[in-house]
Amino acid sequence: MNKKTKWLSGSLVIVVxxxxxxxxxxxxxxxxxxxxxxxxxxxxxKYVFFFIGDGMAMPQITSTEIFKGTLTSxxxxxxxxxxxxxxxxxxxxxxxxxxSFITDSxxxxxxxxxxxxxxxDVVGVDPxxxxxxxxxxxxxxxxxxxxxxxxxxxxxxxxPAAFYAHEGSRNDLYExxxxxxxxxxxxxxGGSLLQPTGKKKDQTNILDIAKEKGYKIVNEPDAIMNLTxxxxxxxxxxxxxxxxxxxxxxxxxxxxxxxxDYTKKGIEILDNPNGFFMMVEGGKIDWACHANDAxxxxxxxxxxxxxxxxxxKFYALHPNETxxxxxxxxxxxxxxxxxxxxxxxxxxxxxGNQKLSFEEFDKSIKNYRETVGANDANLEDWLPVLAQxxxxxxxxxFEKNRLQESLSASMMDPKKRIKDEHSYLLYGGYExxxxxxxxxxxxxAGIGWTTYAHTGVAxxxxxxxxxxxxxxxxxxNTDVAKKVMSIMGVxxxx
Numbered sequence: 001m002n003k004k005t006k007w008l009s010g011s012l013v014i015v016v017x018x019x020x021x022x023x024x025x026x027x028x029x030x031x032x033x034x035x036x037x038x039x040x041x042x043x044x045x046k047y048v049f050f051f052i053g054d055g056m057a058m059p060q061i062t063s064t065e066i067f068k069g070t071l072t073s074x075x076x077x078x079x080x081x082x083x084x085x086x087x088x089x090x091x092x093x094x095x096x097x098x099x100s101f102i103t104d105s106x107x108x109x110x111x112x113x114x115x116x117x118x119x120x121d122v123v124g125v126d127p128x129x130x131x132x133x134x135x136x137x138x139x140x141x142x143x144x145x146x147x148x149x150x151x152x153x154x155x156x157x158x159x160p161a162a163f164y165a166h167e168g169s170r171n172d173l174y175e176x177x178x179x180x181x182x183x184x185x186x187x188x189x190g191g192s193l194l195q196p197t198g199k200k201k202d203q204t205n206i207l208d209i210a211k212e213k214g215y216k217i218v219n220e221p222d223a224i225m226n227l228t229x230x231x232x233x234x235x236x237x238x239x240x241x242x243x244x245x246x247x248x249x250x251x252x253x254x255x256x257x258x259x260x261d262y263t264k265k266g267i268e269i270l271d272n273p274n275g276f277f278m279m280v281e282g283g284k285i286d287w288a289c290h291a292n293d294a295x296x297x298x299x300x301x302x303x304x305x306x307x308x309x310x311x312x313k314f315y316a317l318h319p320n321e322t323x324x325x326x327x328x329x330x331x332x333x334x335x336x337x338x339x340x341x342x343x344x345x346x347x348x349x350x351x352g353n354q355k356l357s358f359e360e361f362d363k364s365i366k367n368y369r370e371t372v373g374a375n376d377a378n379l380e381d382w383l384p385v386l387a388q389x390x391x392x393x394x395x396x397x398f399e400k401n402r403l404q405e406s407l408s409a410s411m412m413d414p415k416k417r418i419k420d421e422h423s424y425l426l427y428g429g430y431e432x433x434x435x436x437x438x439x440x441x442x443x444x445a446g447i448g449w450t451t452y453a454h455t456g457v458a459x460x461x462x463x464x465x466x467x468x469x470x471x472x473x474x475x476x477n478t479d480v481a482k483k484v485m486s487i488m489g490v491x492x493x494x
Contacts, residue, residue, distance in 0.1 A: 036473065036475045036476075036479050037470070038470070038479055038482040038483050038486055038492075039486055040467045040470055040483070040486040040487045042466070042467065043320075043466065044466070044487065044488060044489035045275075045321065045322060045323040045465065045466040045467060045487045045488055045489075046274075046275035046318070046321040046322070047275050047276055047314065047318055047321055047322040047323070048140070048275075048276075048277045048278070048322075048323045048325075048484065048487070048488050049278055049280065049308075049311040049314075049322070049323070049324045049325070050112075050136075050277070050278070050279045050280070050325050050484060051084070051279075051280050051281075051282070051304070051307070051308055051311070051324070051325065051326040051327070052109075052112065052159055052279065052280070052281045052282070052327060052328060052329055053281075053282045053285050053301065053304050053326070053327070053328045054105060054153075054159055054281055054282060054283045054284075054285055054286035054328065054329055054330075054332075055285045055286030055287075055288075055289045055290070055328065055329075055330065055331065055332030055333070055454070056282065056285050056286075056301060056304070056328035056331070056459075057328055057330075057331035057335075057455075057457055057458075057459045057460070058457075058459075058460060059331065059335040059336055059337060060285060060289065060297055060298075060301055060328075060331075060335060061082065061085065061301065061460070062337055063294065063297070063298055063301075063335065063337055063348070063447065064082060064297075064298040064301040064302060064305075065079045065080055065081055065082060065085065066079050066337065066346065066348045067298045067348045067351060067352065068080035068082070068298075068302065069348075070348050070349040070352060071352065076349075082301070082302075082305045082308075083305050083308050083309050083312060084305065084308050084324075084326040084462045084464075085462065087324070087326070087462040087463060087464040087468070088463075088464060088468065089462065089463040089464065089468040089469055089470075089471045089472055090460060090461070090462055090463075090471070090472065091460070091461040091463075091471045091472050091473050091474065091475065092458045092459065092460060092461065092473075092474045092475075093327065093458060093459050093460075093461050093474075093475060093476060093477045093479070093480055094458050094474075094475070094476050094477065095108055095111075095329070095330045095331075095456065095457075095458065095459060095477050096456060097111075097117060097118065097119060097120050098117040098118055098119050098127055099119040099120060099127065100119075100120050101456040102330075102453070102454050102455060102456045103120060103329070103330050103454065103456070104120040104121060104158065104170075104330075104454065105157070105158035105159050105162075105170075105286070105329050105330070106118075106120065106121050106122055106123045106158040106161075106162065106170040107119060107120045107121070107122060108159075108329035108330050108477060109123070109158050109159040109160075109161070109162025109163070109329055110122065110123060110124055110125075110133065110162045111476075111477040111478045111480075111481065112162065112327075112329060112477055112480055112481050113133075113135040113136060113137065113162040113163045113279075113481060114133035114134065114135050114136070114162075114481055115133075115136075115478045115479075115481035115482045115485065115492050116133045116478060117478060118133075121169050121170055121171070122167075122168060122169065122170070123158060123161050123162055123165050123166070123167050123169070123170050123176065124161070124162060124164075124165050124166035124167065125166050125167070125168060129168035132166040133166070133493070134493050135162070135163050135164065136163075136277070136481060136484055136485050136488065136490060137149070137163040137164060137183075137185065137277055137279065138163075138164065138183070139485065139488075139490035139491070139493075140277040140488060140490055141183070141184060141185065142490075143488075143489065143490055144274045144275075145274055145275045145276050145277050145488075146186040146187070146269075146270040146272055146274070146275075146276040146277075147183075147185040147186055147187070147270075147276065147277050147278070148185070148186060148187035148188075148189070148266040148269070148270050148276065148277070148278035148279070149163055149164065149185060149187070149188050149189075149278075149279050150187075150188075150189045150190050150259070150262045150263055150266055150278065150279070150280040150281065150307075151190045151191055151280070151281040151283045152190050152191065152246060152247040152259050152281065152282055152283045152284045152300070152303075153190070153191045153244070153245075153246040153247070153281070153283030153284060153287070154191040154192055154193055154194045154244060154245040154246055155177075155180060155188050155190065155191055155192065155193060155235075155237075156173050156176045156177050156180065156193050156194055156195070157170075157191070157194075157283060158170045159281045159283060159329060160188075160279070160281055160283075161176045161179070161180075163279050164179055164180055164183040164185060165179035165180065166179060167179065173193070173194050173195040173199075174195050174196075174197075174198040174199065174203055174206070177193050177195070177196060177206040178206060178209070180206070180210075181206060181209050181210040181213050181215065182213070184213075184233070185233070186232075186233050186234070186269065186270060186276075187233070187234050187236075187266050187269050187270055187278075188234070188235045188236070189224075189234070189235070189236040189237065189262040189265065189266060190236075190237060190247055190259065190262050190281075191237055191241065191245050191246045191247055191283075192237045192241055192245040193206055193207070193245060194244060194245050207235070210235055213233075214232060214233050215232075215233045215234065215235050216231050216232060216233065216234050216235070217235050217236075218231075218234060218235070218236045219236075219237065219238060219239045220238075220239070221238060221256075221257055224236045224238070224257060224261075224262075224265065225257075225261070225265065227265055227268075227269060228268065228269065229268065229269050229270075229271065229272065231269070234269060236262070236265070238256065238257055240256065242359065243359060246283065246284060246287075247259070247284070249284055249287075249288065249296050249299065249300060249357040249359065249360075250284075250296075250299045250300050250302065250303035251295065251296050251299040251300075251354070251355075251356060251357050252356055252357050252359070252360050253303075258303060258306065258307075259280070259282060259303050259304060259306070259307040260303070260306040260307045260309065260310050262280075262307075263278070263280050263307040263310040263311065264310045266278055266280075267310065267311075267314050271314075275321075277488065278311075280307050280308075280311075282300060282301070282303065282304030282307070284300050285297060285300045285301055285304060285332075286332045288300055288357070288358075289331075289332035289333035289335060290332055290333060290428075290452055290453070291358045291359075291428075291430050291434075291435065291438070291452075292333055292428070292435060292438060292439060292442065292449040292452065293357060293358045293438045293442075294335070294351050294438070294441075294442045294445065294447045295351040295352070295354035295357075295438070295441070296354075296357040296358060297333075297335070298351065308324070308326060311324050312324070312464075315464065315465060319465065320466065321466065322465045322466060323463065323464075323465040323466045323467055323468065323484070323487055323488075324463065324464050324465050324468075325461065325462070325463050325471065325480070325484060326461070326462040326463075327459055327460065327461040327462065327480060328459045328460075329459075329477075330454045330455070330456075330459070331454065331455045331456075331457050331459065332453070332454050332455070333449050333450070333451060333452070333455075334448075334449055334450025334451040334455045335447065335448070335449055336447070336448040336449070336450070337446070337447065338446060338447075338448060339442075339443045339446050339447060339448040340448070341443055341444075342443070342444070342445075342446040345446060346445060346446030346447075347444065347445050347446060348445050348446070348447075349445075350391060350441060350444055350445040351441060351442065351445050351447070352391075353390055353391025353392075353441075354389065354390050354391070354438075354441060355388070355389045355390075356389055358430070358431070358434045358435065358438055361389065361431075361434050361437070362431045362434050364385070365410050365431055365433055365434060368381070369410065369411050373411070374408070374411035374412065377407055377408065377411045379400070379403055379404050379407055382403075382407065382433075386437060390437060390438075390441050391441075392437070392440065392441060392444075395440070399440050402436050402440065403433070403436055403437070403440070405432075405436075406426075406427070406432040406433045406435070406436035407432075407433045409423075409427070409432035409433070410431055410432045410433035410434070424452075428452030429452065430452070458474070459477075461480060466487060467483070467486070467487030470483045470486070470487065471483060
């Protein structure tokens with residue numbers, strides 16, 4: 001090697017070492033996002049729809065498309081796309097919070113709403129709980145846009161709260177409710193509030209405070225559907241809600257108001273010359289996945305998709321002014337298309353035989369427990385019920401043993417049940433017989449689950465409309481917020 005070659009080789013080593021030192025000195029988030037472009041320099045979007053399927057990742061989306069295929073064709077390989085999976089722009093987002101690779105909805109919602117990481121359980125503030133992060137909805141409101149927040153779960157739940165609240169814990173429900181009515185947003189709809197009078201039920205009702213601040217509270221179905229932009233600021237939810245102040249699972253909904261209905265009504269109320277921003281959450285996708293109930297999950301994803309179709313109708317009228325973004329906040333349940341017992345086969349049509357959610361089935365179990373009692377419980381009593389409500393008519397000896405064991409566990413008073421690791425791994429804290437029935441049905445269909453909590457996988461991001469091309473690539477959930485802000489013409493605040 002001559003002197004010149006040695007000099008060039010030595011210089012290259014020095015440059016590489018220098019670059020390594022520079023990269024190692026960068027903040028972790030800057031390194032991760034080094035190649036991500038969040039700047040949009042075209043005409044700003046006047047109308048922005050942000051759809052969040054809570055707990056929804058590729059397994060939930062793919063499962064729903066396979067299930068939809070069974071509804072429209074006898075071809076076992078038919079897979080029918082959802083409206084948003086045909087969007088022209090697709091990216092992927094990472095979801096970790098600032099203190100865990102497996103985020104909760106509070107931290108993920110904060111990232112999606114503000115562009116900032118925070119710890120699990122925290123809503124709209126930094127991990128120290130001292131710095132408030134301004135949300136894209138708050139910025140849009142200041143810009144003169146009308147704002148709508150729609151969710152199938154309670155309006156003070158973590159994801160909707162992330163767009164208007166700034167609290168140290170997602171469990172500070174009364175304080176979150178106060179933040180909601182203080183936001184001045186124009187349209188809240190779907191679920192109600194979990195603690196309208198506080199934890200001890202001794203505080204002024206938040207809905208009374210809302211009325212004092214100019215909100216119209218509407219609870220009756222006809223009154224909700226008759227709302228117009230002339231009604232001013234509105235909080236709309238039906239009185240006949242399901243558990244935890246949430247809307248019914250779509251599989252149980254029957255003729256009750258749907259997520260699509262609230263989305264359509266929101267468009268009517270919010271549409272104005274200055275534009276609007278609307279966040280719509282399919283919140284019970286997550287709840288169904290926590291309970292490992294595939295049939296209920298796919299029905300709620302379909303309901304979520306119906307809401308997106310309402311936005312697409314509006315988009316068709318305003319294609320050069322509208323942005324629609326669809327994503328999730330995290331995956332729930334570790335759902336998979338595939339189960340060890342079915343190997344390379346699936347039979348998704350089987351979950352179409354399920355007539356009700358685990359939540360509704362739990363009511364039957366409770367009634368049986370209180371009527372029959374532990375000593376007289378008999379699996380034979382349930383076989384006609386399982387056939388009628390789940391399409392389950394044939395069981396292996398192994399499956400019958402699982403059903404018998406779980407039925408015995410369900411006959412115990414819930415307050416007296418043993419809460420150990422074995423019990424949790426089997427039932428996840430849910431009604432033992434109910435979750436065993438859905439597990440068996442799902443497994444026969446070729447669907448597996450790994451957890452009753454969330455997972456840390458990356459999620460798809462779909463976009464259509466103004467600035468949609470910005471959502472291609474692989475980036476962090478905080479970048480989703482920054483992209484939406486840039487396209488909307490509001491400035492991300494460091």
